[in-house]
Amino acid sequence: MTIYAKGVVFEGVDFDNPNHWRLEEYVKRGGYAALKKILNEKITQDEVIAEVKTSSLRGRGGAGFPTGLKWSFMPRNFPGQKYLVCNTDEGEPGTFKDLDIIVSNPHALIEGMIIGGYAMGITVGYNYIHGEVFEAYERFEEALEEARKAGFLGDNILGTDFCFQLHAHHGYGAYICGEETALLESLEGKKGQPRFKPPFPASFGLYGKPTTINNTETFASVPYIIREGGQKFLELGKPNNGGTKLFSVSGHVNRPGNYEIPLGTPFADLLEMCGGMRGGKKLKAVIPGGSSAPVLPAEIMMQCTMDYDSIAKAGSMLGSGAVIVMDETVCMVSALERLSYFYHEESCGQCTPCREGTGWLYRIVHRIAHGEGRPEDLELLASIGDNIAGRTICALGDAAVFPVRGMLKHFRSEFEYMIEHKKSQFAALS
Amino acid sequence: MLSQESLAQIDRELAKYPADQRRSAIMGALRIAQTEKRYLTNELIEFVASYVRIPPVAAYEVATFYNMYDRKPVGKYKLTVCTNLPCALSGGYTTADYLKQKLGIGFGETTADGKFTLAEGECMGACGYAPVMLVNNHSMCNHMTPDAIDKKLAELE
Numbered sequence: 184m185t186i187y188a189k190g191v192v193f194e195g196v197d198f199d200n201p202n203h204w205r206l207e208e209y210v211k212r213g214g215y216a217a218l219k220k221i222l223n224e225k226i227t228q229d230e231v232i233a234e235v236k237t238s239s240l241r242g243r244g245g246a247g248f249p250t251g252l253k254w255s256f257m258p259r260n261f262p263g264q265k266y267l268v269c270n271t272d273e274g275e276p277g278t279f280k281d282l283d284i285i286v287s288n289p290h291a292l293i294e295g296m297i298i299g300g301y302a303m304g305i306t307v308g309y310n311y312i313h314g315e316v317f318e319a320y321e322r323f324e325e326a327l328e329e330a331r332k333a334g335f336l337g338d339n340i341l342g343t344d345f346c347f348q349l350h351a352h353h354g355y356g357a358y359i360c361g362e363e364t365a366l367l368e369s370l371e372g373k374k375g376q377p378r379f380k381p382p383f384p385a386s387f388g389l390y391g392k393p394t395t396i397n398n399t400e401t402f403a404s405v406p407y408i409i410r411e412g413g414q415k416f417l418e419l420g421k422p423n424n425g426g427t428k429l430f431s432v433s434g435h436v437n438r439p440g441n442y443e444i445p446l447g448t449p450f451a452d453l454l455e456m457c458g459g460m461r462g463g464k465k466l467k468a469v470i471p472g473g474s475s476a477p478v479l480p481a482e483i484m485m486q487c488t489m490d491y492d493s494i495a496k497a498g499s500m501l502g503s504g505a506v507i508v509m510d511e512t513v514c515m516v517s518a519l520e521r522l523s524y525f526y527h528e529e530s531c532g533q534c535t536p537c538r539e540g541t542g543w544l545y546r547i548v549h550r551i552a553h554g555e556g557r558p559e560d561l562e563l564l565a566s567i568g569d570n571i572a573g574r575t576i577c578a579l580g581d582a583a584v585f586p587v588r589g590m591l592k593h594f595r596s597e598f599e600y601m602i603e604h605k606k607s608q609f610a611a612l613s
Numbered sequence: 614m615l616s617q618e619s620l621a622q623i624d625r626e627l628a629k630y631p632a633d634q635r636r637s638a639i640m641g642a643l644r645i646a647q648t649e650k651r652y653l654t655n656e657l658i659e660f661v662a663s664y665v666r667i668p669p670v671a672a673y674e675v676a677t678f679y680n681m682y683d684r685k686p687v688g689k690y691k692l693t694v695c696t697n698l699p700c701a702l703s704g705g706y707t708t709a710d711y712l713k714q715k716l717g718i719g720f721g722e723t724t725a726d727g728k729f730t731l732a733e734g735e736c737m738g739a740c741g742y743a744p745v746m747l748v749n750n751h752s753m754c755n756h757m758t759p760d761a762i763d764k765k766l767a768e769l770e
């Protein structure tokens with residue numbers, strides 16, 4: 184797999200050096216300089232948050248919420264314990280960037296979290312790591328130990344009175360725990376079932392205490408912002424879409440992998456970096472932001488730039504930055520069937536519209552895919568979707584509906600063909 | 614019921630959380646128990662619950678909610694193949710079918726000699742390395758084409 188590092192998270196990482204992830208190498212490439220700068224120059228909490236606001240950094244976990252604003256919601260003078268939580272539960276199909284961060288540059292995340300802790304006056308943090316990547320969890324534990332030994336983590340960091348403890352928590356297989364309140368429940372040792380919001384985690388989070396949650400890539404972008412300045416970060420991307428972003432490209436390209444490039448890069452350029460389409464085939468469609476994002480046909484996608492605003496304008500979302508590329512041979516019914524199965528399988532079962540509705544979506548797409556579709560099925564899919572979206576505690580329900588809506592909007596004729604002819608014009612997934 | 618080493622590992626998990634929040638360690642504790650005993654019986658879940666000092670039902674809830682806990686006997690090697698869309702665009706089903714045919718079992722089944730269990734997995738967050746397979750929940754194998762499967766199976770004794 185390719186890691187194309189032209190951005191802030193993997194800046195200077197020499198992937199050929201087997202020790203590239205270690206503290207010593209991180210420090211050599213300017214690591215922990217941002218933390219030292221804050222502590223030595225006595226930069227205030229407000230100044231740190233202002234810098235993050237200037238950068239226009241938006242949450243890299245999917246929703247794209249402005250990070251500086253989120254940090255400013257944290258009650259700074261709350262008398263009790265507060266928590267900082269990192270979301271490395273990366274389970275959105277197509278996404279594999281956070282894995283590479285904790286494997287190849289764990290200290291960027293650790294430094295980013297320490298700075299976040301400083302800015303919001305938080306002394307304890309947890310990093311919740313996706314179940315299936317146990318080896319990466321072990322590596323992260325080792326990186327934490329390095330940071331503790333070097334005095335960057337723990338009590339009296341670098342001889343000041345600032346203290347920050349950070350621990351890793353390993354998940355064990357549940358997509359829903361990527362949703363921030365399900366993640367908190369899971370961190371408390373319970374089933375990962377989302378909570379009602381409000382109250383938001385900033386007032387009632389982990390163990391009922393004020394909590395800030397950010398994605399791995401969000402935190403890992405912070406050291407650069409403090410070291411180089413928010414303005415410089417912003418200018419790497421485009422207004423309202425500051426910085427570079429990791430794109431996990433999978434599917435029918437010659438070189439799948441993580442590509443860290445400026446927000447606003449044309450999709451056509453990204454496709455070229457990936458070596459173009461595998462086997463020289465034609466591009467048919469792209470899911471631009473993880474499996475929950477509505478699919479976009481090639482003609483639209485080729486006009487898009489890779490940033491929050493452009494992809495939203497095209498009717499989809501940048502989400503987690505997972506770009507799933509499909510060539511002309513893909514049967515869209517079969518692709519949707521697999522995704523609908525996933526949401527049905529991963530619904531936590533708490534809300535009826537999602538628990539029952541995702542099952543209905545899957546069964547109907549399944550029967551169309553197996554030549555048993557009925558003429559009324561497409562209307563039925565749309566109406567079930569309307570009865571799920573917006574009617575559940577968390578956004579998993581919406582996430583299950585968006586792919587269905589995207590497919591019916593752009594590839595309706597393929598579904599109609601299959602219902603009428605009982606077979607697809609294309610081969611099933613293999 | 615568990616080795617001293619496993620108990621020491623559970624103690625390390627407990628130390629990560631506030632003293633009055635021992636329940637937070639249950640996920641790690643069950644994982645450690647399963648790694649030693651291969652799968653979780655009700656007795657084992659109860660033992661872990663009492664060690665963590667939470668009600669058995671709280672531990673049982675966790676063991677049944679998360680996909681990677683095995684509550685039925687599994688083979689010496691549990692092979693979980695990802696067939697989610699990104700992997701399927703790069704041969705995920707071909708890999709799964711190859712394994713089914715080679716081992717003579719379907720998803721959710723174990724070979725008669727108790728050596729292999731085959732499972733279907735959801736996205737493991739490693740789609741750039743597709744097709745992806747997980748051995749015994751913890752060891753990730755990348756680019757698992759049929760050739761790579763042959764090699765891997767030969768390694769697993």
Ligand SMILES: Cc1cc2nc3c(=O)[nH]c(=O)nc-3n(C[C@H](O)[C@H](O)[C@H](O)COP(=O)(O)O)c2cc1C
Nearest residue numbers: 242243244270272273274361362363397398401578
């Ligand atoms: C079903 C569902 C799954 C999610 N999965 C993830 C995930 O794997 N990683 C992640 O960072 N955010 C995920 N999110 C978004 C989080 O709830 C949250 O918005 C995010 O972690 C906030 O961090 P950010 O502001 O830095 O993006 C998910 C949300 C939903 C509804």
Ligand code: FES
Nearest residue numbers: 695700736737740
């Ligand atoms: S789809 Fe297989 S690892 Fe993501």
